[in-house]
Amino acid sequence: MSKGLQAIGMHKRFGGVHALDDAAISVEPGRVTGLIGRNGSGKTTLFNCITGFIVPDSGSVTVDGRDITGAGPQTIVKAGLSRTFQTPREDARSTVRDAVLCGCYVQSSASFLGALTGLPGARREERRIGLRADALLERFGLAAQAEAPVGTLSMGLVRLVEVARAIASGARYLLLDEPAAGLSAAEQDILSAQIRALASSGVGVLLVEHNFSLVLSMCDRITVLEFGKVLSEGAPEQVARDPGVIEAYLGAIERGDTGSTQ
Amino acid sequence: MKQLRNHANSAAALLIAVLFALLLRDPVWIDVAVVIGIQALIALSVGLSFGQAGLLSLAQAPFAAIGAYATGIISVHYGGSPLAGLAGAIMLPALLGYLLARLVIRLEPLAVALATLSLAAIVEVVIRSWDSVTGGYVGLSGISPLAWAASPREYFWLVLLVIVIVIALYENLLASRFGRALNTLRHDRARAMADGVPVVAVSSAAFGLSAAFAGVAGWLYAHYVSYVGPGDLGTHLSISVVLMAVIGGASYVLGPVVGAIVLGVLMRMLPAQELQGLFYGGTLILILLVARDGLLGIAEPWFARALRAIVPQPARVAPEDERRT
């Protein structure tokens, strides 16, 4: 039970709104877990509570048995949890390689004064994370674009850069916030292949998605949120058959409320 | 090769400095150059805090004043050596800058600017009212000159040396994880947090460092002028150095230095007295209209081309699609 990322009994109120009401989710290493739900169902809030961008009112988050509830993002990243953003927040002018290097922040132990004075130790660290970034670029097929500004890349490649940047921290758990939003079908295929490859290398992936078919095709397990509560949880085919889910979620799709990007 | 690229700015600065130093003969221009050099150092501190970390500070001149007073007090009251003064001139502003940053860094940028402005006013009041230590309104006179840089020409060499060292440190920092973190958090703090950057600590450290740069400039000022008064390194200079950094190109390492030289020389060339401000303000608007990323922003493409022509590029494996054609 100690392996894995678990969030249990999560509560969060914004003013009078109960955004999370005893929500829970668990992510296992080497598996892709999907988190779905309608707009306002609380999935982004849960995501932000886990990654430390919001402090939950109550509940507990553990990574491989370590309690990280209420910790700041930097502690959580160090604990092995990395996230991406729904809308990419990359600096258009920075190069792809620099963006991935930025993700290596917690991988380096160079001190501020060491970096400032250019001590040999700091330079060694710098060389080491340089190699790490290059290896990641190679792995994600971004080596050719290493020196290109992020702003010149297609949306699909920007998503890949984001994933590479997130994993550069040495994360064992990767939390992706609607990574397929705005991608063409071909780009989605490349991305899901990379995510699957990551999972098979032992990384636990949490996918927040609107796109139900993508989640069904990619995920090993799925959690459905509704009004801040867990509506259903299980294997994709099991969830897809759940009458509550069909009523609340798939019904909504039939009504045209897909909201795949927003 | 890599090392040279990393330190291209300090190498260029060194080159320009040596050229300047060899060309300058007129004692008046040497004196002008010393003061421009000191202002360039403060402008560099703006480059670090504003250009890299996106924190607009209007307290850089007061940080320099703290540096100047630290060494002045050690020199005048205790007869201490300028080196002891240098330690004080670095530590005090750094500490104050760091603490202020810890307090206000969470605010939005304009509020940070206002907080620095308040700090500047507080520093000025303390300097004015602490008669027994700072000499109050009258100021501190009789600060000992540096024995090893007695003539203006020697002092000019010293200022150049300090600038080159500061630029080298600045580059070291930029090429490290902290430099990248600063650039990220200037662009988007949430992005930096997601990288695991302790945003408050890193920006505060950078702010403290930038204050220390300004403090060193103040140290140079105090030992050069041998007098420091409460009105000397004030808000006007704080604004001037921001202008210098922006005009030269705040995000470029050498931008603030270029801006300091351009504005400094401009101030000498413009007709003096009443209408000076008109020319100064007009020129400023003109430069802003013409040069978006500062003067270096204009020069960059041109410079990159020249550099490619001179320095052979490191062998690069052409990506597949290029090879095919």
Added chain:
Amino acid sequence: MTSNQTTSVTRRLAICACLGLTLAWPSFAQVAPLKIGALLSMSGPAAVFGIPERDAITVALEDLNSQGGVNGRPVQVIFYDDRTDAAEAGRGVNQLVSRDQVVAIIGAGTGGNVLAAGPIAMRLKVPLLAPVGTIAATDKKNAFLPWVFRVAPSDAVNIRTILTDAAKDGNKRIGVFYQEDAYGKTGVDVAEQLAQSLGIQVVGSAPAPYTATDLTAQAIKLREANAQAIFMQVSVASLGAGFVKAARQVGLNVPIYGSSGLAQKSFVDGVGAGAEGLRVLSIGNLVYDPSPGEKKLSDLLRAAGKVPQGWGELVGTNGLVAAIAAAKSIKGEITGQSMRDAMENLCGLEAYARGKGCWTKDDHDGWREDALVFTEIANGRLRTRK
């Protein structure tokens, strides 16, 4: 190619012509003008004084040159703007001496600037004629003291004169309103030092920055301190005028004394009708009731299209007249060193302003009480009190 040749031919011709002129009138070289520097705050906050100083020096120079300059040798004044900035003042001394070769400098524009310029003047061996009241400018502690000569009454003299007058009228409880700078702070400090010996008491003091837009709080504070008279150590006209108005508004109806910094036309204009009887100590009374010397300067200024302001003009020309007098007294070569030496022996010097300048080896405060007059505001003018 051709144009190059033309240039060089022209240049040669010009050189020949110059040589010819020099040979034809050998005296030409000898009457090269005597150069004096004027390092004034012509921009920045102290421009209030620097610009009248510059204007007066310019018109007085013409006048003095027409009277034969220094024993027939014309005097040239080279202006340098110190921008009310200490580093700039130091640089100004440097430039005036090493590039323009001046033998004396009128300046710098403020007390702080004198302190910054002093060491450089000492190193370059050129005397400063300081048109400032700041006490510290001629402090015995200053290593550069031998090179600084004050051409205005010092603040200590001003303040003592005012407080003595107040005490004479039986006002024992004095409130001080002062501006936040060296000039203002000196007012409180000196008043407190002198209080005992004059039998008065400083019951309250209220400072304000130059740019204060409302001074009623300061006036209330001094009213609550039960001051019997107010002494304003202020040189910023709008600040002085603002305080007087505020005092009348909050019911602080006691005699008000203004320091010599306020003897300016813009203060008198600004303070308006509520200020009848307000007493202002003044260096001369250039604007409203000039002495014969002041009248002459005032006429010169008006002829040049300038409106006399009343403070800077007098101290500025004191400096010019003193420099010329020192140069006249030198027998041999005129250098910064010989100028300095000559100044220490100048006494009984009369300029356009009232009072006689006198320096000795031990005392570099040239002008004293006899340069000052007490004035009262009456009908929007400063009336000299008899």
Added chain:
Amino acid sequence: MLLFTEYVIRGLFLGAMYGLLALPMSLAFVTVGTIDFAVGAYALLAAAIGATVGGTLGALLGLAGALVASLVMAAVFVLLKRAGHHDTIMIALSSFGLAVAIGSIVLASWGSTAFVRQGLDAVWTVAGIRINPQGPINLAVGLALLAGLTALLFGTGLGRMLRASAVNAQGAELAGIPVVAVQALIFAAGGLLGGIAGLLILYSSGLDFTAGLSLTLSGFAASIVFGVSNPARGFLGGLAIGVAEALSAGYGSGAMTALIPQFVVLLTLGLGMLGAGRYTGYRP
């Protein structure tokens, strides 16, 4: 207690001045997202002209002068936008250039003498406190302008356009709002508001050629201390700083007088955490 009340009332009158200066600054911030550093210079120019000509005509000419100056700023703004500047700091810096230029023009044309005009001589005594009507007039003008501005911003179509362009310039452009023109209008309004403040200061206490920058900084501080989100907060900030200054001038001594308002600003910023959420992600 009466004394305390008296100081507070004085502080409110003084604060009205800062609040007046804060109005154009927060207007520019709310709608363009930048700071117009030349506001103090508009005030100075209006006061200089008003003092020279005098009377109603002087006031009108002063306002016209300030308006011309702010039209220059509007033109510079349009040119900057055309040149592709979107960084608001650049716009702020060019307005600083204009402020320096205006200060210099005033110094060259009017010299270094102070501008002071005799206002109203009457004194009202209200509950033992003597008040010159100029103070209440300043406060009333400030409140009236504030009410007008608020009505304009939140009650009219133009106001909606203004706010929309500030929140999302691209979106507003797509919705057919001439964003740049609308924002240029804001800079011009800054001249009018700054000019009114300058004229009131001329009749209250007077000012000289150095005043431009310090007036701007006062307005800047006032507009930001409670958050720059709308003009009402800016005006309130001005009142707060005015009261803090009056109380510290009355009860403090020497250095304390100058320090207290600064500490008030720092504390408000440090504790108030205004706009904190926006820049620390969503983390409180």
